[in-house]
Amino acid sequence: DAKTTQPTSMDCAEGRAANLPCNHSTISGNEYVYWYRQIHSQGPQYIIHGLKNNETNEMASLIITEDRKSSTLILPHATLRDTAVYYCIVRAATVSSASKIIFGSGTRLSIRP
Amino acid sequence: DAGVIQSPRHEVTEMGQEVTLRCKPISGHNSLFWYRQTMMRGLELLIYFNNNVPIDDSGMPEDRFSAKMPNASFSTLKIQPSEPRDSAVYFCASSGTGRRNYGYTFGSGTRLTVV
Numbered sequence: 450d451a452k453t454t455q456p457t458s459m460d461c462a463e464g465r466a467a468n469l470p471c472n473h474s475t476i477s478g479n480e481y482v483y484w485y486r487q488i489h490s491q492g493p494q495y496i497i498h499g500l501k502n503n504e505t506n507e508m509a510s511l512i513i514t515e516d517r518k519s520s521t522l523i524l525p526h527a528t529l530r531d532t533a534v535y536y537c538i539v540r541a542a543t544v545s546s547a548s549k550i551i552f553g554s555g556t557r558l559s560i561r562p
Numbered sequence: 563d564a565g566v567i568q569s570p571r572h573e574v575t576e577m578g579q580e581v582t583l584r585c586k587p588i589s590g591h592n593s594l595f596w597y598r599q600t601m602m603r604g605l606e607l608l609i610y611f612n613n614n615v616p617i618d619d620s621g622m623p624e625d626r627f628s629a630k631m632p633n634a635s636f637s638t639l640k641i642q643p644s645e646p647r648d649s650a651v652y653f654c655a656s657s658g659t660g661r662r663n664y665g666y667t668f669g670s671g672t673r674l675t676v677v
Contacts, residue, residue, distance in 0.1 A: 483665070491670065491671075492566075492668030492669055492671050493605070493666070493668050494668070495665035495667065498665065549595065549607055549610055549618060551607060552597075552604060552605040552607075553604075
Protein backbone atom coordinates (compact mmCIF):
# COMPACT_ATOMS: atom_id res chain seq x y z
CA ASP A 450 0.00 0.00 0.00
CA ALA A 451 1.17 3.52 -0.79
CA LYS A 452 2.50 5.64 2.05
CA THR A 453 0.85 8.85 3.19
CA THR A 454 2.19 12.04 4.72
CA GLN A 455 0.13 14.12 7.14
CA PRO A 456 0.92 17.07 9.42
CA THR A 457 1.57 15.98 12.97
CA SER A 458 -0.95 18.35 14.48
CA MET A 459 -3.47 21.05 13.62
CA ASP A 460 -5.98 23.17 15.42
CA CYS A 461 -9.22 24.78 14.41
CA ALA A 462 -11.77 27.05 16.03
CA GLU A 463 -15.10 25.54 16.97
CA GLY A 464 -17.72 26.16 14.29
CA ARG A 465 -15.19 26.66 11.54
CA ALA A 466 -14.30 24.20 8.79
CA ALA A 467 -11.37 21.93 9.57
CA ASN A 468 -9.31 21.02 6.51
CA LEU A 469 -6.92 18.13 7.00
CA PRO A 470 -4.41 17.54 4.18
CA CYS A 471 -2.81 14.29 3.12
CA ASN A 472 -0.14 13.57 0.53
CA HIS A 473 -0.05 10.19 -1.22
CA SER A 474 2.15 10.81 -4.24
CA THR A 475 2.84 7.10 -4.90
CA ILE A 476 -0.79 6.05 -4.99
CA SER A 477 -1.67 3.37 -7.56
CA GLY A 478 -4.65 3.35 -9.87
CA ASN A 479 -6.56 0.74 -7.88
CA GLU A 480 -5.96 2.29 -4.45
CA TYR A 481 -8.59 4.17 -2.53
CA VAL A 482 -8.07 6.97 -0.03
CA TYR A 483 -9.58 6.26 3.38
CA TRP A 484 -9.96 8.44 6.42
CA TYR A 485 -10.39 7.22 9.97
CA ARG A 486 -10.30 9.03 13.25
CA GLN A 487 -9.58 7.96 16.80
CA ILE A 488 -11.06 9.80 19.71
CA HIS A 489 -9.16 9.34 22.94
CA SER A 490 -9.54 5.87 24.45
CA GLN A 491 -11.82 4.65 21.66
CA GLY A 492 -11.26 2.42 18.67
CA PRO A 493 -10.65 4.06 15.29
CA GLN A 494 -13.79 5.13 13.46
CA TYR A 495 -14.30 5.02 9.70
CA ILE A 496 -15.12 8.44 8.24
CA ILE A 497 -15.10 8.33 4.46
CA HIS A 498 -13.28 6.93 1.46
CA GLY A 499 -12.94 7.71 -2.24
CA LEU A 500 -11.17 6.70 -5.43
CA LYS A 501 -11.00 9.80 -7.63
CA ASN A 502 -14.26 11.68 -7.29
CA ASN A 503 -15.01 13.96 -4.38
CA GLU A 504 -17.17 12.32 -1.75
CA THR A 505 -19.49 13.63 0.95
CA ASN A 506 -21.36 11.95 3.75
CA GLU A 507 -22.95 13.01 7.01
CA MET A 508 -19.59 13.29 8.73
CA ALA A 509 -17.27 14.92 6.23
CA SER A 510 -16.25 15.68 2.68
CA LEU A 511 -13.26 14.25 0.86
CA ILE A 512 -11.59 16.24 -1.89
CA ILE A 513 -9.11 14.33 -4.07
CA THR A 514 -6.89 16.19 -6.51
CA GLU A 515 -7.14 15.34 -10.18
CA ASP A 516 -3.74 13.62 -10.20
CA ARG A 517 -4.79 11.76 -7.01
CA LYS A 518 -1.50 12.58 -5.31
CA SER A 519 -3.14 14.41 -2.43
CA SER A 520 -6.46 14.80 -0.70
CA THR A 521 -8.19 16.91 1.92
CA LEU A 522 -10.67 15.85 4.54
CA ILE A 523 -13.11 18.61 5.41
CA LEU A 524 -15.14 18.75 8.59
CA PRO A 525 -17.54 21.56 7.66
CA HIS A 526 -18.46 22.80 11.15
CA ALA A 527 -15.99 21.48 13.68
CA THR A 528 -17.15 20.85 17.23
CA LEU A 529 -15.22 19.99 20.36
CA ARG A 530 -16.20 16.36 19.84
CA ASP A 531 -14.16 16.32 16.63
CA THR A 532 -10.95 16.54 18.65
CA ALA A 533 -9.16 13.33 17.66
CA VAL A 534 -6.29 11.81 15.71
CA TYR A 535 -7.17 11.60 12.01
CA TYR A 536 -5.58 8.95 9.84
CA CYS A 537 -5.28 9.11 6.06
CA ILE A 538 -4.73 5.67 4.55
CA VAL A 539 -4.29 4.45 1.00
CA ARG A 540 -5.42 0.92 0.38
CA ALA A 541 -6.34 -1.33 -2.48
CA ALA A 542 -9.91 -2.53 -2.19
CA THR A 543 -11.10 -5.69 -3.83
CA VAL A 544 -14.55 -7.15 -4.00
CA SER A 545 -13.55 -10.66 -3.07
CA SER A 546 -11.66 -10.13 0.15
CA ALA A 547 -10.67 -7.38 2.54
CA SER A 548 -7.09 -6.16 2.55
CA LYS A 549 -5.18 -4.89 5.53
CA ILE A 550 -5.02 -1.28 6.68
CA ILE A 551 -1.71 0.05 7.95
CA PHE A 552 -2.04 3.11 10.16
CA GLY A 553 0.56 5.86 10.18
CA SER A 554 0.97 8.54 12.81
CA GLY A 555 -2.01 10.62 11.72
CA THR A 556 -2.85 14.26 12.44
CA ARG A 557 -3.81 15.27 15.93
CA LEU A 558 -6.66 17.78 15.48
CA SER A 559 -7.53 20.03 18.37
CA ILE A 560 -10.71 22.06 18.28
CA ARG A 561 -10.53 25.19 20.42
CA PRO A 562 -13.67 26.82 21.90
CA ASP B 563 -26.30 -3.92 15.41
CA ALA B 564 -24.14 -4.23 18.54
CA GLY B 565 -20.94 -3.57 16.66
CA VAL B 566 -17.70 -5.41 17.27
CA ILE B 567 -17.66 -6.74 20.82
CA GLN B 568 -14.43 -7.26 22.70
CA SER B 569 -13.90 -8.74 26.12
CA PRO B 570 -12.67 -8.09 28.66
CA ARG B 571 -12.46 -4.28 28.56
CA HIS B 572 -9.61 -4.28 31.03
CA GLU B 573 -7.21 -7.02 32.04
CA VAL B 574 -4.49 -6.87 34.66
CA THR B 575 -2.30 -9.92 34.95
CA GLU B 576 1.03 -10.96 36.34
CA MET B 577 4.03 -11.64 34.18
CA GLY B 578 4.12 -15.24 33.04
CA GLN B 579 0.37 -15.75 33.09
CA GLU B 580 -1.70 -16.67 30.05
CA VAL B 581 -4.00 -13.99 28.71
CA THR B 582 -6.89 -14.54 26.30
CA LEU B 583 -8.61 -11.69 24.53
CA ARG B 584 -11.92 -12.25 22.80
CA CYS B 585 -13.69 -10.70 19.86
CA LYS B 586 -17.11 -11.08 18.29
CA PRO B 587 -17.24 -9.46 14.83
CA ILE B 588 -20.27 -7.91 13.22
CA SER B 589 -22.60 -10.54 11.85
CA GLY B 590 -22.05 -10.96 8.12
CA HIS B 591 -18.54 -9.53 8.14
CA ASN B 592 -16.05 -12.06 6.84
CA SER B 593 -12.76 -10.35 7.64
CA LEU B 594 -11.35 -9.88 11.12
CA PHE B 595 -8.29 -7.95 12.23
CA TRP B 596 -6.31 -7.73 15.48
CA TYR B 597 -4.38 -4.54 16.23
CA ARG B 598 -2.23 -3.45 19.14
CA GLN B 599 -1.74 0.18 20.16
CA THR B 600 0.97 1.67 22.32
CA MET B 601 2.23 5.22 22.71
CA MET B 602 5.60 4.30 21.28
CA ARG B 603 4.54 2.25 18.28
CA GLY B 604 1.03 3.49 17.49
CA LEU B 605 -1.47 1.11 15.90
CA GLU B 606 0.13 -2.11 14.71
CA LEU B 607 -1.63 -4.82 12.72
CA LEU B 608 -0.95 -8.19 14.33
CA ILE B 609 -2.95 -10.62 12.19
CA TYR B 610 -6.01 -10.78 10.01
CA PHE B 611 -8.44 -13.44 8.84
CA ASN B 612 -10.61 -13.76 5.76
CA ASN B 613 -13.44 -16.28 6.00
CA ASN B 614 -11.94 -17.63 9.26
CA VAL B 615 -8.58 -18.36 7.60
CA PRO B 616 -5.45 -16.49 8.77
CA ILE B 617 -4.13 -14.51 5.81
CA ASP B 618 -1.25 -12.49 7.24
CA ASP B 619 0.29 -12.99 10.66
CA SER B 620 3.54 -11.17 9.93
CA GLY B 621 2.73 -8.62 12.61
CA MET B 622 2.55 -11.14 15.42
CA PRO B 623 5.50 -10.19 17.61
CA GLU B 624 6.68 -13.66 18.56
CA ASP B 625 5.64 -17.20 19.31
CA ARG B 626 4.09 -16.17 22.58
CA PHE B 627 1.23 -14.70 20.57
CA SER B 628 -1.38 -16.83 18.84
CA ALA B 629 -4.77 -16.10 17.30
CA LYS B 630 -7.62 -18.33 16.28
CA MET B 631 -10.94 -17.91 14.55
CA PRO B 632 -12.86 -21.15 14.99
CA ASN B 633 -16.01 -19.76 13.37
CA ALA B 634 -17.34 -16.62 11.75
CA SER B 635 -18.60 -15.15 15.00
CA PHE B 636 -15.65 -15.52 17.34
CA SER B 637 -11.92 -14.96 17.53
CA THR B 638 -9.32 -15.10 20.28
CA LEU B 639 -5.87 -13.61 20.73
CA LYS B 640 -3.77 -15.45 23.27
CA ILE B 641 -0.52 -14.44 24.91
CA GLN B 642 1.38 -17.13 26.75
CA PRO B 643 3.42 -16.34 28.75
CA SER B 644 2.65 -12.63 29.09
CA GLU B 645 5.38 -10.03 29.67
CA PRO B 646 5.24 -6.40 30.84
CA ARG B 647 6.11 -5.18 27.33
CA ASP B 648 2.85 -6.70 26.10
CA SER B 649 0.95 -4.00 27.97
CA ALA B 650 -1.12 -2.15 25.38
CA VAL B 651 -4.63 -1.64 24.08
CA TYR B 652 -5.66 -4.46 21.77
CA PHE B 653 -8.31 -3.72 19.17
CA CYS B 654 -10.33 -6.10 17.07
CA ALA B 655 -11.96 -4.92 13.85
CA SER B 656 -14.18 -6.55 11.26
CA SER B 657 -15.03 -5.76 7.68
CA GLY B 658 -17.35 -7.03 5.02
CA THR B 659 -16.50 -7.29 1.37
CA GLY B 660 -18.23 -6.00 -1.69
CA ARG B 661 -18.62 -2.49 -2.92
CA ARG B 662 -20.58 -1.29 0.11
CA ASN B 663 -18.36 -2.74 2.79
CA TYR B 664 -14.89 -1.35 2.53
CA GLY B 665 -14.65 0.29 5.94
CA TYR B 666 -13.50 -1.42 9.09
CA THR B 667 -15.54 -1.33 12.29
CA PHE B 668 -13.44 -1.41 15.43
CA GLY B 669 -14.33 -2.65 18.87
CA SER B 670 -13.77 -0.64 22.02
CA GLY B 671 -10.53 -2.46 22.75
CA THR B 672 -9.05 -4.41 25.63
CA ARG B 673 -6.58 -2.55 27.81
CA LEU B 674 -4.00 -5.10 28.95
CA THR B 675 -1.62 -4.40 31.81
CA VAL B 676 1.03 -6.98 32.63
CA VAL B 677 2.76 -6.37 35.94
